[in-house]
Amino acid sequence: MPADMAERWLASTGATHAVGFAANAGRKSPKRFQRRLVHAVAFCCLATLSADCGGSSGGSGGTFTTTTGSMGTPREDHTATLLPSGKVLMAGGGSANSAAIASAVLYDPASETFATTGSMAIGRSGHSATLLHTGKVLIAGGADDNGFAIASAELYDPASETFTTTGSMASARSGHPATLLPSGKVLMAGGFGTDGRLANAELYNPDAGVFTATGSMATVRFGHSATLLLSGQVLIAGGGDDYDLAIASAELYDAASGTFTTTGGMTAPRYLHSATLLPSGQVLMVGGYGGDLLGFLASAELYDPFAGEFTTTGSMATRRSGHSATLLPSGEVLVAGGATTAMASAATATAELYYP
Numbered sequence: 001m002p003a004d005m006a007e008r009w010l011a012s013t014g015a016t017h018a019v020g021f022a023a024n025a026g027r028k029s030p031k032r033f034q035r036r037l038v039h040a041v042a043f044c045c046l047a048t049l050s051a052d053c054g055g056s057s058g059g060s061g062g063t064f065t066t067t068t069g070s071m072g073t074p075r076e077d078h079t080a081t082l083l084p085s086g087k088v089l090m091a092g093g094g095s096a097n098s099a100a101i102a103s104a105v106l107y108d109p110a111s112e113t114f115a116t117t118g119s120m121a122i123g124r125s126g127h128s129a130t131l132l133h134t135g136k137v138l139i140a141g142g143a144d145d146n147g148f149a150i151a152s153a154e155l156y157d158p159a160s161e162t163f164t165t166t167g168s169m170a171s172a173r174s175g176h177p178a179t180l181l182p183s184g185k186v187l188m189a190g191g192f193g194t195d196g197r198l199a200n201a202e203l204y205n206p207d208a209g210v211f212t213a214t215g216s217m218a219t220v221r222f223g224h225s226a227t228l229l230l231s232g233q234v235l236i237a238g239g240g241d242d243y244d245l246a247i248a249s250a251e252l253y254d255a256a257s258g259t260f261t262t263t264g265g266m267t268a269p270r271y272l273h274s275a276t277l278l279p280s281g282q283v284l285m286v287g288g289y290g291g292d293l294l295g296f297l298a299s300a301e302l303y304d305p306f307a308g309e310f311t312t313t314g315s316m317a318t319r320r321s322g323h324s325a326t327l328l329p330s331g332e333v334l335v336a337g338g339a340t341t342a343m344a345s346a347a348t349a350t351a352e353l354y355y356p
Helices: 003-013 031-036 040-047
Strands: 079-082 088-091 104-108 113-116 128-131 137-140 153-157 162-166 178-180 186-189 201-205 210-214 225-228 234-237 250-254 259-263 274-277 283-286 300-304 309-313 324-327 333-336 351-354
Touching (some): 079 128, 128 178, 178 225, 225 274, 234 283, 274 324, 283 333
Antiparallel strands (some): 153 162, 178 186, 186 201, 225 234, 234 250, 250 259, 283 300, 300 309, 333 351
8 A cells, every 4th residue: 555545544544552554664654654554453353352342233233332431641553452350451552742652541341431550661652462371461562752663572460550571572573463372472473673574473482571583474564464273373364565565475373383384375465454263263354455456355255274275255345444353252253444445534434244
């Protein structure tokens, strides 16, 4: 997606917590632009935490209501992590004056109020936040006030409501997906580094509190999806390359060998798409941006991990990118919001249901 087109689109999206990514390879992007670009898979990861957080399906009669509380500090491109207590940790992000925020708040759904909690050591935006098996939250990477990628990481302890520093990543990165593996380690793959898009990956070991390098992807990617499969492997799909062109290829990360191997490619190149693991073990890829030729996509496809192939499935009624995708208890997938074109009024409030 061209930078001017993307900026017009993102000005309209009102994106919530999704991570940002840089506009120009090999150099720092303008701070505001970096924070406004949306990593769709991160947006969708939060949506899957709750069956009712993705929006109304239209026919169900669902409604949105304003909570009585306020975060206090306006923020964008922050992370929102559901804690075991039921509260939601909202950390960092960008402010109206483009400054990276270090503060964090806790949302209590019982009282519908926000309360301040400990602050991070540094302000960061476009970072990742992963709930570990220990109950702590790993905050990693992101961008600083000047839009440069960060390598440092911190741990939030819900018991003491404090952040403490932990080991730093080997590569500074922002706009990366973070995937919790069955072993308890966390996979960081791709994103934006100090010298452009990244193909390398790292693992965080919560027991040792350190990051170690693991195998690299076959290609650099940003705006890609990372989905933990039932086998324990991680499906990396799509994204954008060094030239901002959409990618159709996909790879599998095997934690046992620490390597990425290619698998069947998607039927259409796409980034800023959603990826949802279905009860069948298949992965539903929906929408996204397919580049200048294909534009915003309404198409969808299924990845079959047994065959290692993608096949087309029903298309949405509306083209959309940067949307949320929520697996409902019924097995249906609620797809909501997103942008439909690059125009300033492109954001949509519509939603659709996918029936497997």
